[in-house]
Amino acid sequence: xxxxxxxxxxxxxxxxxxxxxxxxxxxxxxxxxxxxxxxxxxxxxxxxxxxxxxxxxxxxxxxxxxxxxxxxxxxxxxxxxxxxxxxxxxxxxxxxxxxxxxxxxxxxxxxxxxxxxxxxxxxxxxxxxxxxxxxxxxxxxxxxxxxxxxxxxxxxxxxxxxxxxxxxxxxxxxxxxxxxxxxxxxxxxxxxxxxxxxxxxxxxxxxxxxxxxxxxxxxxxxxxxxxxxxxxxxxxxxxxxxxxxxxxxxxxxxxxxxxxxxxxxxxxxxxxxxxxxxxxxxxxxxxxxxxxxxxxxxxxxxxxxxxxx
Numbered sequence: 230x231x232x233x234x235x236x237x238x239x240x241x242x243x244x245x246x247x248x249x250x251x252x253x254x255x256x257x258x259x260x261x262x263x264x265x266x267x268x269x270x271x272x273x274x275x276x277x278x279x280x281x282x283x284x285x286x287x288x289x290x291x292x293x294x295x296x297x298x299x300x301x302x303x304x305x306x307x308x309x310x311x312x313x314x315x316x317x318x319x320x321x322x323x324x325x326x327x328x329x330x331x332x333x334x335x336x337x338x339x340x341x342x343x344x345x346x347x348x349x350x351x352x353x354x355x356x357x358x359x360x361x362x363x364x365x366x367x368x369x370x371x372x373x374x375x376x377x378x379x380x381x382x383x384x385x386x387x388x389x390x391x392x393x394x395x396x397x398x399x400x401x402x403x404x405x406x407x408x409x410x411x412x413x414x415x416x417x418x419x420x421x422x423x424x425x426x427x428x429x430x431x432x433x434x435x436x437x438x439x440x441x442x443x444x445x446x447x448x449x450x451x452x453x454x455x456x457x458x459x460x461x462x463x464x465x466x467x468x469x470x471x472x473x474x475x476x477x478x479x480x481x482x483x484x485x486x487x488x489x490x491x492x493x494x495x496x497x498x499x500x501x502x503x504x505x506x507x508x509x510x511x512x513x514x515x516x517x518x519x520x521x522x523x524x525x526x527x528x529x530x531x532x533x534x535x536x537x538x
Contacts, residue, residue: 277289
């Protein structure tokens with residue numbers, strides 16, 4: 230792994246040994262999609278002007294925020310001065326556009342914003358593409374559509390497994406993947422499987438097929454678990470059985486944005502490429518009902534989720 234090292238030495242007049250030394254020494258920790266995970270703020274910005282001197286900075290107009298939050302559209306970014314592990318100001322000319330991951334390890338930002346040189350914490354933006362070491366070695370310069378990078382930054386790959394228990398009429402929630410929540414939303418006869426993104430009410434799993442003729446696996450009802458489902462005269466589609474166990478479902482943050490019902494096979498595949506989940510019912514207790522449609526008193530289950538770009 231390449232080491233970035235910059236030493237400055239000051240010598241006393243007439244003496245042949247260092248009086249003081251200051252240094253940046255850090256390893257190159259990886260390409261943008263690797264190191265940006267450790268940065269609290271990632272923005273697409275345009276460089277407005279430089280401020281050189283002992284503590285060089287650049288004024289940046291924030292065009293879009295990919296990660297984190299800002300109260301203003303303008304920020305001041307601290308750059309390299311020969312001491313800190315930051316890139317040189319000259320590499321970011323005015324009017325150029327960049328994706329920058331700020332305050333990563335080695336940047337020493339203090340109370341402000343700074344960009345680290347201990348990895349590929351910046352990518353050049355030109356004509357709708359980003360350019361730099363995106364996901365390879367330090368010497369591998371690649372191009373990628375800006376929108377594709379945006380998706381990878383906002384929704385990195387994730388995997389989650391967990392177990393839970395619900396009782397009649399009560400919800401269950403479990404966060405996963407930084408931005409999502411798995412929910413079992415209570416219904417009169419059981420629960421609905423719901424995937425939500427923070428800040429949105431949309432059920433991102435609502436376009437899980439099938440949509441007609443047989444019960445959808447997102448819904449968990451008592452008659453699905455009954456030894457004799459046909460006793461429930463109000464069962465959906467008068468089906469002979471409920472969905473298989475485990476229940477499989479798909480989800481995507483594009484549901485409710487660019488994807489809505491009705492969807493075709495290519496759109497279902499697009500959702501599936503982003504997110505997949507399964508719920509396995511492990512134990513349960515049914516309460517008998519006069520209409521033959523039992524109620525689930527409680528249910529133990531396990532969940533597996535995976536996805537991202």
